[in-house]
Amino acid sequence: APGLYIVATPIGNLSDITLRAVDVLRGVDAVACEDTRVTGKLLHHLGLKKKLIRYNDHAGENDRERLLALMESQPVALVSDAGTPLISDPGYRLVRTARERGIAVTSLPGPSAAVVAMTLSGLPNDRFLFAGFLPNKAKARQEMLAELGAVPATLIFYETAPRLDASLQAIGAVLPDREVAVARELTKKFEECRSGTPDDLIAHYAAHPPKGEIVLLVAPPSDEPDADIDVDALLRQELA
Numbered sequence: 518a519p520g521l522y523i524v525a526t527p528i529g530n531l532s533d534i535t536l537r538a539v540d541v542l543r544g545v546d547a548v549a550c551e552d553t554r555v556t557g558k559l560l561h562h563l564g565l566k567k568k569l570i571r572y573n574d575h576a577g578e579n580d581r582e583r584l585l586a587l588m589e590s591q592p593v594a595l596v597s598d599a600g601t602p603l604i605s606d607p608g609y610r611l612v613r614t615a616r617e618r619g620i621a622v623t624s625l626p627g628p629s630a631a632v633v634a635m636t637l638s639g640l641p642n643d644r645f646l647f648a649g650f651l652p653n654k655a656k657a658r659q660e661m662l663a664e665l666g667a668v669p670a671t672l673i674f675y676e677t678a679p680r681l682d683a684s685l686q687a688i689g690a691v692l693p694d695r696e697v698a699v700a701r702e703l704t705k706k707f708e709e710c711r712s713g714t715p716d717d718l719i720a721h722y723a724a725h726p727p728k729g730e731i732v733l734l735v736a737p738p739s740d741e742p743d744a745d746i747d748v749d750a751l752l753r754q755e756l757a
C-alpha cells in the first residue's frame with residue numbers, strides 16, 4: 518500500500534535485519550536513504566536492487582516534496598545508514614509532514630545503538646534519557662552535562678572516537694562521581710562495554726585509543742544527597 522515505511526536496519530551485524538524489514542524493502546520500488554552507497558551495499562547483501570533516493574540532513578523542501586508526492590501513490594521505505602531512522606538521523610520533518618497530510622506512516626522496529634547500549638551497560642534502566650550527541654564546544658558541553666546531570670535517569674549520548682576523551686573529561690569535571698559506561702562497536706566483532714569512573718575511563722582510553730562507534734552512558738544521581746527531601750510534603754504544597 519502507498520505510504521511511508523520507516524525501516525530500521527542493522528548497526529553493524531547484518532543478521533540483525535528483521536524479516537519484516539526484508540519483506541518491506543523487497544516490496545517497495547523506492548528507498549529513501551542518507552547515503553546511496555551505504556544503503557546500496559545493504560540491499561546488495563539482501564539480493565535487492567531498488568531506486569535509491571538521497572534524503573539527508575541537507576535535504577531541502579524540494580527533496581521532501583518529491584518524496585511526499587511519491588508516497589501518495591506507492592510505498593516508500595525510509596532507511597538511514599545504520600539503526601533506526603530519525604534517532605540522531607534524518608526523517609523527522611518528512612514523517613511530520615507525511616502525517617499532517619494524511620499519508621499512511623508506519624515504523625518497523627529494529628536495532629538502535631542507544632537501546633543496545635542501555636541494555637548492555639548494567640546501568641539502571643527504569644528511566645533513561647537519550648540526549649543525542651553532546652555539543653562540540655566545551656562550554657556548551659559542560660552546560661548540557663550540568664543540566665542533564667540533575668535528571669534522575671541514566672543519560673545516553675552518541676559519541677565518536679575522536680571526541681571520547683573530551684567528553685569523558687567534561688563528565689569528570691561536571692559529574693565526577695558518576696559511573697560511566699562506554700559501549701563500543703555494538704553487535705560487531707570487537708564489541709566492548711567498559712564501566713568506571715570518568716577518571717578510570719580517561720586513563721584506559723589514553724592507553725588504548727578507542728576506535729569505531731561509541732555510545733556513552735552516565736549513571737543517574739544517587740538518591741543520597743536528596744534523601745531528606747519530603748516528597749509528600751512537596752506534593753501537598755504543589756497541590757494546595
Ligand code: SAM
Nearest residue numbers: 528529600601604629630675676702703730731
Ligand atoms: N540511527 C542510529 C541508531 O538508531 O542507533 C544512530 C545514528 S547516529 C548518526 C550514529 C551514532 O550512533 C554513532 O556516532 C554512535 O554513537 C552510535 N552507533 C551507531 N552504531 C553503533 C555501534 N555499532 N556501536 C556503538 N555505537 C553505535
